[in-house]
Amino acid sequence: MLNVGKIEEGFVLDHIQAGKSLSIYHHLQLDQLDCTVAIIKNARSNKMGKKDILKVECDIDMLDLDVLAFIDHNITVNVIQDGEIVDKKELILPQEIRNIIKCRNPRCITSIEQELPHIFVLTDPKKEIYRCKYCEEKYGERI
Amino acid sequence: MRHLMNPLDFTVEELNQLFDLANDIEKNPEKYAHICAGKKLATCFYEPSTRTRLSFETAMYNLGGTVLGFSDAASSSASKGESVSDTIRIISCYADICAMRHPKEGAPMVAAGKSRIPVINAGDGGHQHPTQTLTDLLTIRSLKGRLSDFTIGLCGDLKFGRTVHSLINALARYENIRFVFISPPELKVPDYITEMLKEKGIAYEEVIRLEDCIAKLDLLYMTRVQRERFFNEEDYVRLKDFYILDKSKMNLAGKDMLVLHPLPRVNEISVEVDTDERAAYFKQVQYGVYVRMALILTLLELAC
Ligand SMILES: [Zn+2]
Numbered sequence: 001m002l003n004v005g006k007i008e009e010g011f012v013l014d015h016i017q018a019g020k021s022l023s024i025y026h027h028l029q030l031d032q033l034d035c036t037v038a039i040i041k042n043a044r045s046n047k048m049g050k051k052d053i054l055k056v057e058c059d060i061d062m063l064d065l066d067v068l069a070f071i072d073h074n075i076t077v078n079v080i081q082d083g084e085i086v087d088k089k090e091l092i093l094p095q096e097i098r099n100i101i102k103c104r105n106p107r108c109i110t111s112i113e114q115e116l117p118h119i120f121v122l123t124d125p126k127k128e129i130y131r132c133k134y135c136e137e138k139y140g141e142r143i
Numbered sequence: 144m145r146h147l148m149n150p151l152d153f154t155v156e157e158l159n160q161l162f163d164l165a166n167d168i169e170k171n172p173e174k175y176a177h178i179c180a181g182k183k184l185a186t187c188f189y190e191p192s193t194r195t196r197l198s199f200e201t202a203m204y205n206l207g208g209t210v211l212g213f214s215d216a217a218s219s220s221a222s223k224g225e226s227v228s229d230t231i232r233i234i235s236c237y238a239d240i241c242a243m244r245h246p247k248e249g250a251p252m253v254a255a256g257k258s259r260i261p262v263i264n265a266g267d268g269g270h271q272h273p274t275q276t277l278t279d280l281l282t283i284r285s286l287k288g289r290l291s292d293f294t295i296g297l298c299g300d301l302k303f304g305r306t307v308h309s310l311i312n313a314l315a316r317y318e319n320i321r322f323v324f325i326s327p328p329e330l331k332v333p334d335y336i337t338e339m340l341k342e343k344g345i346a347y348e349e350v351i352r353l354e355d356c357i358a359k360l361d362l363l364y365m366t367r368v369q370r371e372r373f374f375n376e377e378d379y380v381r382l383k384d385f386y387i388l389d390k391s392k393m394n395l396a397g398k399d400m401l402v403l404h405p406l407p408r409v410n411e412i413s414v415e416v417d418t419d420e421r422a423a424y425f426k427q428v429q430y431g432v433y434v435r436m437a438l439i440l441t442l443l444e445l446a447c
Contacts, residue, residue, distance in 0.1 A: 109247040134249020
């Protein structure tokens with residue numbers, strides 16, 4: 001397996017579904033941060049066959065990881081300090097997601113109002129249903 | 144400061160207070176005739192809806208207030224590309240309360256977020272039209288004397304009818320309501336509504352013909368069945384008469400069954416029914432004014 005060095009402080013996001021690492025890179029807005037990121041694609045995994053891994057060297061309170069739960073809550077988040085895993089973060093579904101997904105309802109006000117944030121609210125935690133704050137359309141209803 | 148976006152924004156208790164106020168307005172209109180003197184209602188209608196707008200304007204005039212606004216997008220600054228957020232900031236400088244109608248869903252909520260005055264959603268696309276639902280509830284409460292313990296039939300296009308969905312959601316909060324959904328198979332109520340009813344343990348049944356169930360209804364809420372909603376002309380011709388309320392069907396109904404309709408009606412209620420004492424759809428229009436009066440007073444915190 002490709003060898004990527006240890007990180008001193010930051011996160012290792014493990015068990016990412018193979019091929020999804022780049023979209024997570026964007027959702028976490030890592031492109032806007034000035035930090036070292038390693039993207040490992042198609043690593044071998046006993047559990048999953050293939051998986052992706054993201055290693056991010058950054059201050060540990062720099063990233064908002066709640067959104068990961070929305071994208072895929074099988075991801076394991078290892079918190080690294082002084083080169084060691086100090087914590088495994090449990091992912092909780094965020095109450096609200098801002099500007100991560102877009103409302104696809106063509107009749108929604110988000111389709112015309114300038115600079116309106118796209119906000120989705122967790123309306124049913126059991127069924128993991130998010131609805132647009134404005135038009136209440138269920139996320140995933142239209143692809 | 145409060146806004147009204149969704150009929151469920153108010154609790155059952157708050158609605159009762161609102162309806163009490165509306166009934167007091169009905170009984171003592173002179174007591175309220177000048178209560179809004181010096182106050183202005185802005186009617187911001189980005190699409191025309193003459194009946195709703197006139198109902199709001201009448202409500203404000205009845206309270207002694209005045210009205211300004213626009214009645215379609217072409218005559219508003221939206222035609223120059225102004226955002227809803229900017230428009231409401233400006234309207235906030237002119238008026239004390241705003242009723243907003245918009246073809247885009249959620250537009251009044253965006254306005255409420257930026258507004259310094261209370262905003263009432265006067266209809267946003269296929270999403271919500273809370274003052275219609277409040278009108279329906281007030282009509283039922285006033286004429287039946289209660290908002291519990293009855294069987295209500297909802298007839299016509301139950302798939303796309305926003306008014307119907309909203310009324311079902313609102314009634315589901317009261318005790319012992321039984322629903323009968325009367326529609327062609329292709330225009331049945333959406334699954335999310337029947338699932339909600341099942342979850343709450345509320346009784347409902349679905350029938351194809353109005354004649355088959357009209358006898359057991361305490362209330363009949365009629366809506367229009369549009370020809371273009373059918374898959375083919377044959378089905379339309381075969382089914383359309385099931386959803387037209389006429390004298391012969393009224394003869395099968397109980398003597399206290401009320402007929403409601405959000406209006407405008409086209410031909411789904413035959414005019415011969417208009418003189419029947421059980422026809423309540425024109426009274427409903429009057430209650431629409433009372434409920435909007437009560438709402439304006441409540442949101443302006445002038446209710447006493
Ligand atoms: Zn939306």
